[in-house]
Amino acid sequence: MTENTETGIPPIPGASTPEGERPPAVRVRGLWKTFGEHAAVSGIDLDLPAGRFVGLVGPNGAGKTTTLSMVTGLLRPDSGTVEVVGRDVWRDPVDVKARIGVLPEGLRLFERLSGRELLTYMGRMRALDPVELESRTEQLLDVLDLSGAQHKLVVDYSTGMRKKIGLAAALLHNPEVLFLDEPFEGVDPVSAQAIRGVLERYTDSGATVVFSSHVMELVESLCDWVAVLAAGRIRAHGPTAEVRGEAGSLHHAFLELVGARGNPDGARLDWLGGAR
Ligand SMILES: Nc1ncnc2c1ncn2[C@@H]1O[C@H](COP(=O)(O)OP(=O)(O)OP(=O)(O)O)[C@@H](O)[C@H]1O
Numbered sequence: 040m041t042e043n044t045e046t047g048i049p050p051i052p053g054a055s056t057p058e059g060e061r062p063p064a065v066r067v068r069g070l071w072k073t074f075g076e077h078a079a080v081s082g083i084d085l086d087l088p089a090g091r092f093v094g095l096v097g098p099n100g101a102g103k104t105t106t107l108s109m110v111t112g113l114l115r116p117d118s119g120t121v122e123v124v125g126r127d128v129w130r131d132p133v134d135v136k137a138r139i140g141v142l143p144e145g146l147r148l149f150e151r152l153s154g155r156e157l158l159t160y161m162g163r164m165r166a167l168d169p170v171e172l173e174s175r176t177e178q179l180l181d182v183l184d185l186s187g188a189q190h191k192l193v194v195d196y197s198t199g200m201r202k203k204i205g206l207a208a209a210l211l212h213n214p215e216v217l218f219l220d221e222p223f224e225g226v227d228p229v230s231a232q233a234i235r236g237v238l239e240r241y242t243d244s245g246a247t248v249v250f251s252s253h254v255m256e257l258v259e260s261l262c263d264w265v266a267v268l269a270a271g272r273i274r275a276h277g278p279t280a281e282v283r284g285e286a287g288s289l290h291h292a293f294l295e296l297v298g299a300r301g302n303p304d305g306a307r308l309d310w311l312g313g314a315r
Contacts, residue, residue, distance in 0.1 A: 062124075217247070255290040
């Protein structure tokens with residue numbers, strides 16, 4: 040097993056299997072979730088390929104967070120099944136949770152711990168060897184540019200710092216699949232670049248990243264595979280170039296797929312124009 044020389048984190052098992060032979064990282068069948076009368080997720084079937092940088096995109100309220108929450112075992116579906124690396128998320132939750140890392144939306148952290156203490160705590164919960172934990176903590180703090188803030192309490196972290204420490208916590212145990220809900224929201228370009236670098240290194244080792252976003256340019260530049268979700272249903276999925284098709288950009292393809300027509304009522308705002 041060769042280590043990634045920059046992070047020191049060993050590659051995931053089976054990552055070197057030739058492409059095409061690996062089963063999907065995530066297999067979803069007939070997934071439904073209703074809140075009251077409203078169906079947030081309406082019968083999704085989806086296979087997300089292993090070893091890829093996968094983007095889950097959709098407009099506000101499309102059902103991205105609800106889907107990711109069910110896929111990662113945080114929210115029980117009304118019906119349907121989810122398998123992650125071949126294990127049923129709801130039948131083998133402990134096994135699955137050992138194999139995945141999750142950066143959820145609105146991440147709740149232990150606010151009264153320092154960033155470093157938080158990673159130590161998470162690593163101990165994951166039963167990592169103390170020497171290995173120390174070494175991984177050091178490296179993650181360093182590559183995510185958090186070394187200078189490692190002794191600061193998490194409550195005093197900025198939005199971008201919280202995303203970065205959350206990402207470090209999600210990566211610490213070297214998961215096979217990493218799920219990120221809007222990882223770049225509220226993150227400045229410097230922190231975004233640090234996050235991006237870590238994620239690219241991680242996928243280079245053969246691991247899978249699944250992340251949700253509505254920033255099409257970001258998805259297009261990062262993801263080699265995308266699924267477009269609108270009104271709780273999958274509208275398109277496949278390699279990014281295929282989903283983009285003839286539209287010229289993922290942004291335009293997305294607008295066509297979700298049926299966006301602009302807002303004809305905009306013409307009514309004839310009072311708007313502060314400079315007049
Ligand atoms: N706990 C809840 N109770 C009631 N309705 C909910 C709940 N969670 C989500 N919804 C509804 O389900 C739908 C999908 O929400 P979800 O948060 O999954 O969308 P999203 O694609 O992540 O949106 P955004 O990009 O705005 O974060 C929305 O209509 C939302 O109002």
